[in-house]
Amino acid sequence: xxxxxxxxxxxxxxxxxxxxxxxxxxxxxxxxxxxxxxxxxxxxxxxxxxxxxxxxxxxxxxxxxxxxxxxxxxxxxxxxxxxxxxxxxxxxxxxxxxxxxxxxxxxxxxxxxxxxxxxxxxxxxxxxxxxxxxxxxxxxxxxxxxxxxxxxxxxxxxxxxxxxxxxxxxxxxxxxxxxxxxxxxxxxxxxxxxxxxxxxxxxxxxxxxxxxxxxxxxxxxxxxxxxxxxxxxxxxxxxxxxxxxxxxxxxxxxxxxxxxxxxxxxxxxxxxxxxxxxxxxxxxxxxxxxxxxxxxxxxxxxx
Amino acid sequence: xxxxxxxxxxxxxxxxxxxxxxxxxxxxxxxxxxxxxxxxxxxxxxxxxxxxxxxxxxxxxxxxxxxxxxxxxxxxxxxxxxxxxxxxxxxxxxxxxxxxxxxxxxxxxxxxxxxxxxxxxxxxxxxxxxxxxxxxxxxxxxxxxxxxxxxxxxxxxxxxxxxxxxxxxxxxxxxxxxxxxxxxxxxxxxxxxxxxxxxxxxxxxxxxxxxxxxxxxxxxxxxxxxxxxxxxxxxxxxxxxxxxxxxxxxxxxxxxxxxxxxxxxxxxxxxxxxxxxxxxx
Numbered sequence: 001x002x003x004x005x006x007x008x009x010x011x012x013x014x015x016x017x018x019x020x021x022x023x024x025x026x027x028x029x030x031x032x033x034x035x036x037x038x039x040x041x042x043x044x045x046x047x048x049x050x051x052x053x054x055x056x057x058x059x060x061x062x063x064x065x066x067x068x069x070x071x072x073x074x075x076x077x078x079x080x081x082x083x084x085x086x087x088x089x090x091x092x093x094x095x096x097x098x099x100x101x102x103x104x105x106x107x108x109x110x111x112x113x114x115x116x117x118x119x120x121x122x123x124x125x126x127x128x129x130x131x132x133x134x135x136x137x138x139x140x141x142x143x144x145x146x147x148x149x150x151x152x153x154x155x156x157x158x159x160x161x162x163x164x165x166x167x168x169x170x171x172x173x174x175x176x177x178x179x180x181x182x183x184x185x186x187x188x189x190x191x192x193x194x195x196x197x198x199x200x201x202x203x204x205x206x207x208x209x210x211x212x213x214x215x216x217x218x219x220x221x222x223x224x225x226x227x228x229x230x231x232x233x234x235x236x237x238x239x240x241x242x243x244x245x246x247x248x249x250x251x252x253x254x255x256x257x258x259x260x261x262x263x264x265x266x267x268x269x270x271x272x273x274x275x276x277x278x279x280x281x282x283x284x285x286x287x288x289x290x291x292x293x294x295x296x297x298x299x300x301x302x303x
Numbered sequence: 304x305x306x307x308x309x310x311x312x313x314x315x316x317x318x319x320x321x322x323x324x325x326x327x328x329x330x331x332x333x334x335x336x337x338x339x340x341x342x343x344x345x346x347x348x349x350x351x352x353x354x355x356x357x358x359x360x361x362x363x364x365x366x367x368x369x370x371x372x373x374x375x376x377x378x379x380x381x382x383x384x385x386x387x388x389x390x391x392x393x394x395x396x397x398x399x400x401x402x403x404x405x406x407x408x409x410x411x412x413x414x415x416x417x418x419x420x421x422x423x424x425x426x427x428x429x430x431x432x433x434x435x436x437x438x439x440x441x442x443x444x445x446x447x448x449x450x451x452x453x454x455x456x457x458x459x460x461x462x463x464x465x466x467x468x469x470x471x472x473x474x475x476x477x478x479x480x481x482x483x484x485x486x487x488x489x490x491x492x493x494x495x496x497x498x499x500x501x502x503x504x505x506x507x508x509x510x511x512x513x514x515x516x517x518x519x520x521x522x523x524x525x526x527x528x529x530x531x532x533x534x535x536x537x538x539x540x541x542x543x544x545x546x547x548x549x550x551x552x553x554x555x556x557x558x559x560x561x562x563x564x565x566x567x568x569x570x571x572x573x574x575x576x577x578x579x580x581x582x583x584x
Contacts, residue, residue, distance in 0.1 A: 036411075036414060036415075038411075160433060161432075161433065162435075163427060163430075163433070163434075163435055163436075164432065164433075166416075167424055167427055169414070170410060170411075170414050170416065170421070170424070171405065171409070171410045171424070173374075173379055173405055173409065174403060174405055174424065174476075175427070176377075176378075176379055177377045177378075177379060177398070177401070177403040178398065178427055178428030179395075179398045179428055180427070180428075180432075221415060224415060225415050225416070225417070225460040225462075226415055226416070226417075227414075227415045227416055229415075230415050
């Protein structure tokens with residue numbers, strides 16, 4: 001119980017809660033479009049591809065300034081996605097294989113850089129490896145402010161271009177025939193997904209960040225048939241998972257935050273997949289059993 | 304003075320050379336169009352002229368490039384060579400005059416939205432960037448849904464519609480575009496009898512209003528009843544022109560190759576009927 005009273009008084013706790021809520025809201029909303037476009041795994045490639053960017057940004061500046069590292073992550077994440085799309089477009093490599101190549105190549109390079117940095121005996125480097133699985137406890141007010149600004153920009157852009165993002169996700173060829181520049185909308189969506197991932201890296205880490213795009217969207221889809229409601233629900237679920245995961249991780253012997261957040265998200269998603277009305281599996285089983293019983297009664301009556 | 308026959312039999316050369324033939328009377332003029340994926344030609348040197356007010360079928364075997372032709376006209380895929388003119392100008396200048404019905408299976412019908420919402424997308428082109436559909440678009444969409452007998456399904460989640468109802472939603476969306484030329488990719492595939500009737504009624508209503516409709520079509524049986532202009536395609540253009548004079552066993556042989564015996568039977572039946580009718584007249 002004490003953790004909830006501390007939430008409003010303790011400086012670290014407040015930063016952690018705000019930061020993880022922000023990450024949940026932004027990745028939840030953008031995840032909806034990524035999942036509906038069947039591009040959920042692009043987030044995975046992007047997040048893994050961010051690692052070398054973080055390391056290079058640190059090597060170049062010698063400091064762990066949050067915004068600089070975020071920028072490094074964004075740039076190399078972007079290059080990863082660009083490489084992925086080029087591979088699919090210009091070779092005969094299929095998307096899943098291309099994803100595997102890009103993801104592991106960038107991540108491998110990132111781990112190499114991380115090892116190189118840790119062997120330099122440079123006192124300042126401590127904590128860079130926290131970007132692998134996230135560590136919410138180290139969030140500062142500065143971090144949270146940077147995340148809030150980026151997140152607000154992303155959410156406003158989603159609201160402004162909601163119609164364009166919707167038609168791109170549903171029927172991009174029709175959108176193109178109407179004269180919308182679908183490459184531009186796609187670019188916008190990818191950039192916003194980069195922003196969502198960069199916001200979450202500090203808290204969830206590169207390895208598991210993609211799950212924060214996919215999980216809230218999958219859970220939200222179960223409860224509604226309307227895109228705008230789905231976005232709102234995904235934001236709520238994302239925030240819920242973010243905050244509860246982060247709080248669990250710092251209350252119990254400083255567990256890494258990423259896995260805790262993802263486990264919370266999994267609980268929400270699993271509950272939704274089973275118990276949501278109409279689309280939930282349990283609901284379907286009940287319907288099926290009811291139909292069977294009806295049919296059996298009908299057959300019996302027929303005799 | 305031009306008569307219908309001149310219009311109906313105009314060739315590319317006529318349109319560019321004969322000043323009496325006006326570009327406005329030709330919704331689609333395709334000149335030497337070649338489209339290739341990697342090193343394989345999907346369409347080669349295709350010339351097609353479709354006059355105004357016709358219901359035109361594009362017919363050919365699988366892989367003949369029928370959908371590709373429509374997509375190339377809509378500028379959705381790049382062409383390696385050739386030109387396409389819509390009422391005399393490139394497509395990019397004529398978007399508002401063209402309505403598009405993609406193949407029903409090209410989208411994910413589990414998308415979280417309603418029938419009405421999909422139909423309103425037909426107005427997105429006029430609205431342009433950022434501006435949201437409002438009361439006017441909603442009413443227009445309802446009106447178009449009603450035209451296809453779908454008014455009761457407006458608020459239905461699209462995954463709960465049958466294949467035929469989904470097809471009618473797509474047609475209603477094209478109606479919202481309020482176009483002069485409609486390009487439809489296989490609108491009759493996998494639909495129920497009720498939907499088929501609704502589509503035919505729609506096509507005829509569109510023709511009565513002077514609109515032009517171009518459909519990719521599969522079913523040789525029904526084609527003679529629905530269409531009055533025909534484009535036979537198999538990578539290259541085999542034949543194009545008024546339906547009855549183009550739908551011959553010779554042309555179908557060339558389109559489908561000698562193997563398609565059943566196709567030929569359809570034609571012979573059609574030709575017999577046609578002959579009977581002509582002699583009766």
